[in-house]
Amino acid sequence: MKNTIRDVLVDGKLPCARAFAVAKEMGVNPLEVGRVATEEGIKISRCQLGLFGYPEGARPVEKMKDKVTDELRKEVRSRLVDGQLSCKAAWQIAAELKAAKMLISATAEDLNIRIRDCQLGCFV
Numbered sequence: 001m002k003n004t005i006r007d008v009l010v011d012g013k014l015p016c017a018r019a020f021a022v023a024k025e026m027g028v029n030p031l032e033v034g035r036v037a038t039e040e041g042i043k044i045s046r047c048q049l050g051l052f053g054y055p056e057g058a059r060p061v062e063k064m065k066d067k068v069t070d071e072l073r074k075e076v077r078s079r080l081v082d083g084q085l086s087c088k089a090a091w092q093i094a095a096e097l098k099a100a101k102m103l104i105s106a107t108a109e110d111l112n113i114r115i116r117d118c119q120l121g122c123f124v
Contacts, residue, residue: 001022001026001032001033002036002040004022004025004026005042006040006042008021011045013042013043013044013045013046014042014043014044014045015046015053016045016046016047016048017046017048019034019037020033030119030120031121034119034120035121037120038121044120048091048101048102049061049090049101049104049105049115050064050101050102050106051105061102061106062106063102064102064105065106065109065110068106068107068110072093072097072099072104072107073107075093075097075107076093076107076111079092079093080113083113084114084116085108085114086117087115087116087117088119090104090105090108091119
């Protein structure tokens with residue numbers, strides 16, 4: 001797995017989407033890819049929810065804020081656990097509503113809701 005991860009690095013970092021592709025290709029949980037990357041000193045970049053790993057000052061989630069709807073707010077609120085939304089739940093909402101993952105993140109941000117439990121283990 002280490003070599004597969006190293007083969008897909010961009011500027012020495014592992015983009016979130018590529019980490020998930022490695023997990024799928026190898027048939028492992030994405031958390032395992034994140035764990036191996038961490039052990040190897042490789043940082044995850046370009047979070048698909050737009051939460052971290054972008055060039056300094058860039059916040060792609062900001063571009064989605066004007067697309068937040070009441071339907072999205074309702075859906076995000078319905079998935080909260082202890083007032084927070086898990087990364088996995090955000091992805092599920094995006095898939096179910098055929099919406100961009102960053103739009104779900106923007107909705108959570110609009111509601112002052114924290115996203116937790118990164119599927120790659122980057123944050124809890």
